Amino acid sequence: MSTTVPAVARPEPLAGGRVYRLGGEILLDARVSWCPPGVRRNQPVNAYLIRGDGGSVLVDAGVRLHEVEMLAQLGELLEPGEPLSILLTRTEMECCLNIPAIEERFTVGSVWYTGGITVPRSSAPVRRVSVDPGTSREVEVADGLVLELVSPLLRLLPTLWVFEPSSGVLLTSDAFTHRASPEEADPADGLVKFAWFANADTAPIAADIRRIVESREVTAIGPGYGLPFVGRDECLRAAEQLAAHLEEVGRG
Amino acid sequence: MEQLVETMSSDLPRSVADGVTWMSSCLPFHLADRVIHGHNSTFLVRGESSSLLVDTGNPSSWPIISQKLDELLDGEPLTYVFPTHPELPHTGNLPRLVQKYPEIQIVGDVRDYHLFYPQIEPNLHARVPGDRIDLGGGYEFVVVEALIRDLPNTQWGFVPKAGVLFTADGFCYMHRPELDDEDPVHLPGECGLVTTELSGPIAVENAAFFTGSALYWARFCNDADQVYDRVLRLIDDLDVRTVAPTHGNVITNVRDVEPIIRTGHQRAYRY
Numbered sequence: 001m002s003t004t005v006p007a008v009a010r011p012e013p014l015a016g017g018r019v020y021r022l023g024g025e026i027l028l029d030a031r032v033s034w035c036p037p038g039v040r041r042n043q044p045v046n047a048y049l050i051r052g053d054g055g056s057v058l059v060d061a062g063v064r065l066h067e068v069e070m071l072a073q074l075g076e077l078l079e080p081g082e083p084l085s086i087l088l089t090r091t092e093m094e095c096c097l098n099i100p101a102i103e104e105r106f107t108v109g110s111v112w113y114t115g116g117i118t119v120p121r122s123s124a125p126v127r128r129v130s131v132d133p134g135t136s137r138e139v140e141v142a143d144g145l146v147l148e149l150v151s152p153l154l155r156l157l158p159t160l161w162v163f164e165p166s167s168g169v170l171l172t173s174d175a176f177t178h179r180a181s182p183e184e185a186d187p188a189d190g191l192v193k194f195a196w197f198a199n200a201d202t203a204p205i206a207a208d209i210r211r212i213v214e215s216r217e218v219t220a221i222g223p224g225y226g227l228p229f230v231g232r233d234e235c236l237r238a239a240e241q242l243a244a245h246l247e248e249v250g251r252g
Numbered sequence: 253m254e255q256l257v258e259t260m261s262s263d264l265p266r267s268v269a270d271g272v273t274w275m276s277s278c279l280p281f282h283l284a285d286r287v288i289h290g291h292n293s294t295f296l297v298r299g300e301s302s303s304l305l306v307d308t309g310n311p312s313s314w315p316i317i318s319q320k321l322d323e324l325l326d327g328e329p330l331t332y333v334f335p336t337h338p339e340l341p342h343t344g345n346l347p348r349l350v351q352k353y354p355e356i357q358i359v360g361d362v363r364d365y366h367l368f369y370p371q372i373e374p375n376l377h378a379r380v381p382g383d384r385i386d387l388g389g390g391y392e393f394v395v396v397e398a399l400i401r402d403l404p405n406t407q408w409g410f411v412p413k414a415g416v417l418f419t420a421d422g423f424c425y426m427h428r429p430e431l432d433d434e435d436p437v438h439l440p441g442e443c444g445l446v447t448t449e450l451s452g453p454i455a456v457e458n459a460a461f462f463t464g465s466a467l468y469w470a471r472f473c474n475d476a477d478q479v480y481d482r483v484l485r486l487i488d489d490l491d492v493r494t495v496a497p498t499h500g501n502v503i504t505n506v507r508d509v510e511p512i513i514r515t516g517h518q519r520a521y522r523y
């Protein structure tokens with residue numbers, strides 16, 4: 001298919017292998033709603049697997065276009081019969097559509113989600129979790145695997161960011177999606193879907209981003225699209241650049 | 253607390269305007285002392301030669317929607333589907349619609365759908381605001397810019413002959429007792445009523461809650477008057493007589509309801 005480009009062949013470890021980045025690449029062009037004007041390049045669309053001692057947690061399930069890649073990558077990482085929980089950062093389409101296929105192949109114990117009454121199709125028990133915007137809470141998503149679920153102010157729809165404390169990996173869903181290459185990361189490129197910022201008081205949102213990253217020992221930022229930011233200094237720099245850009249584009 | 257099985261009211265489908273039929277499968281929530289519902293509506297527009305479905309309903313509602321389409325179309329294939337934006341209640345049945353009607357044209361802002369449902373890519377046909385789709389017999393469907401939206405690839409639609417404006421997540425509202433959800437809900441018995449048939453007016457707080465939750469940006473944008481002044485101009489320009497939101501009762505007295513929705517939007521700021 002013309003829209004398909006070579007996918008990530010192997011799951012990519014983050015933070016020493018506690019967290020793996022899964023998924024594949026898309027052609028980021030005018031047929032993608034989050035594409036910056038005039039851009040045409042490849043972009044990773046990411047899901048993440050957090051490994052625990054008693055099971056693993058899959059954070060988002062990838063786009064349907066990458067169903068084959070997702071199943072292959074999970075098959076490489078998971079032991080046969082290993083318990084798997086799925087945690088959705090949003091109930092938007094790019095996060096949940098592979099759940100049925102994953103359930104067919106793996107032992108999915110529960111599907112965690114936030115937001116409204118639309119539950120992603122799942123035969124596993126669904127667990128709804130509410131976190132007030134601007135706050136966080138710790139949840140044992142799988143046996144012995146406690147994650148901090150952060151409800152950011154930067155969002156369109158109900159959204160969770162996921163902080164894995166032992167590795168310091170912060171998974172940021174549809175934020176921090178602007179890194180195109182190791183050398184290229186313009187915060188504006190990740191804010192196309194948040195056009196409302198131009199008419200908003202963005203100061204509280206910017207402050208929330210700084211607070212989330214600075215108050216935790218964040219060692220890597222894993223976005224839903226785009227390349228991750230790795231290393232404490234790089235994460236702090238990315239947060240500051242994103243926050244500063246938000247202040248600039250908003251009227252606040 | 254919740255029993256997540258979608259049902260369609262026995263009052264539905266019903267005609268709400270010339271050529272426009274309203275279907276809605278509701279999610280009932282069983283609380284300790286009562287049951288409340290949330291609309292997930294779809295609308296069938298029929299001309300003399302073609303038909304168009306506005307939004308697809310949730311995947312869990314597919315059996316009843318498929319059955320009602322068979323009855324309403326009398327065995328004829330559905331010609332078009334117009335998903336207002338890519339969220340499950342609006343687009344979740346696209347693959348099944350393509351399977352059921354292989355020649356169907358999916359029209360609208362179809363960005364992203366090739367990633368979400370690669371198998372329907374041949375059926376995608378991009379449309380922009382101002383585009384008109386001829387359904388025959390003087391019935392047209394006009395693509396309209398979405399003036400209230402969450403996702404950027406949202407569009408509204410209008411059927412001039414019927415005077416119906418389809419507003420997706422705009423003009424939605426809810427009854428919200430002791431729930432922590434973010435979707436519109438309403439009491440049983442109201443499922444198939446239009447607003448002029450309801451026992452009372454929509455409560456401002458219910459509009460405010462929907463706006464503050466589903467249209468999250470309203471918490472940070474103090475622009476309700478700007479937004480709804482534009483909406484009123486659109487309503488005047490198009491001569492809108494009925495507003496059909498996906499989540500909420502069909503609005504047949506938009507001049508009465510608009511100030512309530514506007515006030516709710518204003519209250520959502522700093523909510």
